[in-house]
Amino acid sequence: MGQGAFAGIPLQLAGTRKFLEFMDWGDYGAKGTFINIGAVGASEVDKQDDMFILIAPQNAVGNCIIDDMRAMTDAAGDRPVILVNPRLKDMPGSSGVMQTMGRDMRLKYAASFETCYSFRLLYYAGSFYPIMGALRMAYPNKYEIYRRVDEPNGKEKYVLIAEFTDKPTPDDITSAFKGRKK
Numbered sequence: 001m002g003q004g005a006f007a008g009i010p011l012q013l014a015g016t017r018k019f020l021e022f023m024d025w026g027d028y029g030a031k032g033t034f035i036n037i038g039a040v041g042a043s044e045v046d047k048q049d050d051m052f053i054l055i056a057p058q059n060a061v062g063n064c065i066i067d068d069m070r071a072m073t074d075a076a077g078d079r080p081v082i083l084v085n086p087r088l089k090d091m092p093g094s095s096g097v098m099q100t101m102g103r104d105m106r107l108k109y110a111a112s113f114e115t116c117y118s119f120r121l122l123y124y125a126g127s128f129y130p131i132m133g134a135l136r137m138a139y140p141n142k143y144e145i146y147r148r149v150d151e152p153n154g155k156e157k158y159v160l161i162a163e164f165t166d167k168p169t170p171d172d173i174t175s176a177f178k179g180r181k182k
Helices: 016-022 066-076 103-111 170-178
Strands: 052-055 081-084 117-123 131-138 142-150 156-164
Touching (some): 052 066, 066 081, 131 156, 131 170, 142 170, 156 170
Parallel strands (some): 052 081
Antiparallel strands (some): 117 131, 131 142, 142 156
């Protein structure tokens, strides 16, 4: 993100690229052969690339990644672009003011990606403890609600209690935990 002295990544991702570069990619020369580590942008797209995996692309204050992503996906054409843990919501500019020019187009582009997997822990209202269960979605859009169950040996397990074809509402989730069908 940025160039020259202004290059950097969000704090929660600091070290991720170094970690990937130091990983043992096997004895078959995977890194540099069929795995390449790069940045987000059209200049990173080569003809021989089959797919692109962007790890945690996100907007930062004063720097919107959407334009770089759009250039990259345009250059990629019909090849898959997979986003892992994206955070593409609008962020204020460096002056603390939201960028309004092109906002609708940025939000529409961010929403154009199809979710193929999602996992979210569910908690009791207003808290982050204890874990009540989980909401999981696996392509093709089947949502599953799991209840967390404590076992006598001190371990826990998750039991499937409901399935939905569309994303369940908070009322649907509450009804599933109460054992009611909607």
